[in-house]
Amino acid sequence: MPELPEIETIKRILEPQLKNRRIEKVQINNEQVIAYPDPNTFRKELTHQVIKGMRRRGKYLIINFVNNDRLIVHLRMTGQLLVTPTDFKVEKHTHLIADLSSEKQIRYIDVRRFGRFWYLRKDEADAIAGLDKLGIEPLSKNLNGQYLMKKAGKSRRYVKTMLHDQKIVAGIGNIYSDEILFKARLNPQQRCNELELKDWDNLAQAIQFIIKWGIDTNKMTASEYLKTEGKDYRNIPNLKVYGREGEKCFHCGQIIKRVVINGRSSCYCPSCQSLK
């Protein structure tokens, strides 16, 4: 559920709390969330690392250490990464706790356990975590109509599905893809090979607008984030089409429709987003 704007929000909230902190102890409650290396090595390597900084790439969070090793996290559907006081209530689905210098802890909570951690030493490749496969960042200046057309212009897949392809543009999920298509006035079931360069230009601009908007409207403080335990950082109240089936389009008043595209529910305005 967290998509790029939410991950960016989490990064901005957590980085100041983690910077220069040392990991004193690592407790793994559920080995399933450790993707690489084996849990025992993971725990040993992570213990005593000093955090240099944090960054985001697509929907991944990357914690960099002073020795240039790094910890990579993907929250997938329901992962919550928190920095808590040591005495903070331990949630049922807490799979990892790392004690920090300063009476604080990093906690990983994940109801559905789809999220994953990778610990990579400085000589180990990003490819282990799949980071090498990611396409460009949506806010990169390299994102334009030409780029999208080159990557997907000959494909018959639905434009909605293409937006979810992390190899093309990294960080878009099911919520923001609906919002992007509404902004671009494109039907989610439009085939990529039916679009012209001007449509691709339009879509590229919509991606940048919506992702920027998502980051801007997602602002919250560290204490708000902790209070909601990282569950409520979604933009739901501000969304224009996602989850609004049966309600009126804010633009034209038509009733918002919902279709299932490759197993993903997609809301759109049939009038504003008619097929070409």
Place this chain on the structure above:
DNA sequence: CTAGCTTCCTGATAGC
């Protein structure tokens, strides 16, 4: 190679 389907999981909710 591409594109679509299945799988991993639990909790919330709908329907009977």
Place this chain on the structure above:
DNA sequence: TGCTATCAGGAAGCTA
């Protein structure tokens, strides 16, 4: 009330 079915949707892995 309590049971079962359905849905949520990121991305790897599989299939045609």
